[in-house]
Amino acid sequence: MEKVKVLLINPSLSQKDRYSGLSGAGSFTEPLGLCYLASYLRKLGTPVAIIDDLPQGYDTGAVVREVLRAKPEIVGFTATTLSINKAASIAEKIKTANGNITMLIGGQHITSLPEDTMKRFWSFDIGVIGEGEIALAELVEALSGRKDLDKVDGIIFRDGGAIRRTAPRKLINDLDILPVPAWDLVGAFRHKYRYRPSIISLNRLPSLSVMFSRGCLGSCSFCSNAVYGRTYRAHSPRYFIEVLKYLKRHGVRDLSFQDPCFGWDPSRAAALCELMIKTSLGMTWNCQSRVDILDERLLKLMKAAGCWQIKFGIESYAPDVLRNINKKISPEDVSRAIGISRKCGIRSAGYFIIGNPGETKKNILDMIRCSNLSGMDDFKLNYLTPYPGGEFYTQASEHGIFHDDWQKMNEREIVFIPRTLKEEDMKKLYKRAYLRFYLRPGIIINHLRWLKSARNIFYVLCGVLSMALHFAVKRLGPRAEKAG
Numbered sequence: 001m002e003k004v005k006v007l008l009i010n011p012s013l014s015q016k017d018r019y020s021g022l023s024g025a026g027s028f029t030e031p032l033g034l035c036y037l038a039s040y041l042r043k044l045g046t047p048v049a050i051i052d053d054l055p056q057g058y059d060t061g062a063v064v065r066e067v068l069r070a071k072p073e074i075v076g077f078t079a080t081t082l083s084i085n086k087a088a089s090i091a092e093k094i095k096t097a098n099g100n101i102t103m104l105i106g107g108q109h110i111t112s113l114p115e116d117t118m119k120r121f122w123s124f125d126i127g128v129i130g131e132g133e134i135a136l137a138e139l140v141e142a143l144s145g146r147k148d149l150d151k152v153d154g155i156i157f158r159d160g161g162a163i164r165r166t167a168p169r170k171l172i173n174d175l176d177i178l179p180v181p182a183w184d185l186v187g188a189f190r191h192k193y194r195y196r197p198s199i200i201s202l203n204r205l206p207s208l209s210v211m212f213s214r215g216c217l218g219s220c221s222f223c224s225n226a227v228y229g230r231t232y233r234a235h236s237p238r239y240f241i242e243v244l245k246y247l248k249r250h251g252v253r254d255l256s257f258q259d260p261c262f263g264w265d266p267s268r269a270a271a272l273c274e275l276m277i278k279t280s281l282g283m284t285w286n287c288q289s290r291v292d293i294l295d296e297r298l299l300k301l302m303k304a305a306g307c308w309q310i311k312f313g314i315e316s317y318a319p320d321v322l323r324n325i326n327k328k329i330s331p332e333d334v335s336r337a338i339g340i341s342r343k344c345g346i347r348s349a350g351y352f353i354i355g356n357p358g359e360t361k362k363n364i365l366d367m368i369r370c371s372n373l374s375g376m377d378d379f380k381l382n383y384l385t386p387y388p389g390g391e392f393y394t395q396a397s398e399h400g401i402f403h404d405d406w407q408k409m410n411e412r413e414i415v416f417i418p419r420t421l422k423e424e425d426m427k428k429l430y431k432r433a434y435l436r437f438y439l440r441p442g443i444i445i446n447h448l449r450w451l452k453s454a455r456n457i458f459y460v461l462c463g464v465l466s467m468a469l470h471f472a473v474k475r476l477g478p479r480a481e482k483a484g
Contacts, residue, residue, distance in 0.1 A: 112389030
């Protein structure tokens with residue numbers, strides 16, 4: 001790697017750490033946030049590079065050696081709660097080898113717990129709170145001696161033995177000031193099959209992630225929107241269509257929209273779809289949305305523009321549980337959304353949570369039954385995880401047993417047990433939900449018809465084998481794990 005001024009690192013965890021026993025069904029997605037940061041720095045003339053160690057198979061030592069070879073002045077990490085310990089471990093080793101390198105930390109975790117993170121991990125010199133593009137550019141300027149650190153909004157930094165925090169940074173209202181993400185810096189175009197969505201969102205490859213909008217207007221108590229906030233902002237359709245044309249020229253055939261909720265602004269979403277149709281991109285895509293905001297007109301436009309799947313955050317079918325988590329939807333909204341999606345020819349995936357406050361065994365059994373009768377094509381179930389930055393994080397202990405273990409917050413391990421459930425029942429119902437949904441003949445035939453290439457078949461078989469081994473381990477214990 002050439003010498004750079006700024007080196008950005010995605011301290012990716014192993015698939016097992018991220019997905020527990022379901023690692024084979026998980027995704028390999030590019031660090032889109034770092035690609036945005038790098039492109040903004042590059043636009044301003046700052047030499048920058050990215051290390052994404054998951055697809056490259058780096059261990060901590062290899063990452064450290066790569067950093068020291070590049071001789072950067074600044075190293076920046078992005079980290080979730082799950083990966084913050086890994087980021088700190090790498091930063092400590094780099095700092096020990098070369099104490100002159102300034103260590104930055106950004107992302108969801110530091111934004112949620114800035115003071116706690118800086119106190120716990122000595123290796124981070126500066127934390128970026130919230131959106132990072134402009135903040136990082138100003139930090140580079142400050143660390144080059146052209147600006148005072150305390151004049152950079154939205155950061156927390158060490159000043160001798162003290163930790164100081166500056167004024168909050170305003171959100172970026174005009175997303176069009178952001179250049180095309182630097183997908184090239186993570187080898188997304190050289191190695192076209194390096195990144196892929198999870199098996200339930202796998203259509204065709206090459207596939208990459210994009211983000212048309214930021215911010216979520218929802219108020220779900222379990223969710224943390226620490227970085228992008230609860231103010232909706234979006235690219236202009238005319239700008240974003242140029243981004244998609246750029247990806248098309250580089251051979252990308254499928255997209256996964258990472259917007260917190262596609263369609264919050266129906267007119268803007270419709271305008272984007274109309275431009276996608278007009279330009280005949282021929283790209284397919286999936287997105288995530290709510291069951292209460294999409295109508296049939298927009299869904300027909302989305303289908304014509306290449307949308308093949310919508311992932312709906314449903315969480316539960318029980319009205320009392322939905323109220324407890326402030327979801328603000330009803331079972332009728334769910335039936336309506338899945339029905340019109342099916343009518344428009346768009347596959348639907350229902351995303352659910354087990355272990356919600358006040359949830360009972362009967363509620364979960366009803367969720368399993370209703371999901372199987374709903375007509376949805378795919379199903380995903382996570383354990384409720386009270387993330388830092390979310391409303392429920394500070395309330396969890398009032399509603400049950402909360403193990404505040406950052407290294408287990410992958411949504412596939414139990415860290416919260418409501419008073420109304422037992423941990424063993426949660427595990428059994430989790431397994432039952434997946435098996436009851438996917439072992440139905442109609443679903444099996446549906447998925448066999450959907451497979452489009454030998455590569456897709458290989459990835460799906462890996463995912464199915466992973467799930468089978470996972471549930472076998474849960475049932476048979478260490479013997480099955482050893483056999484796997």
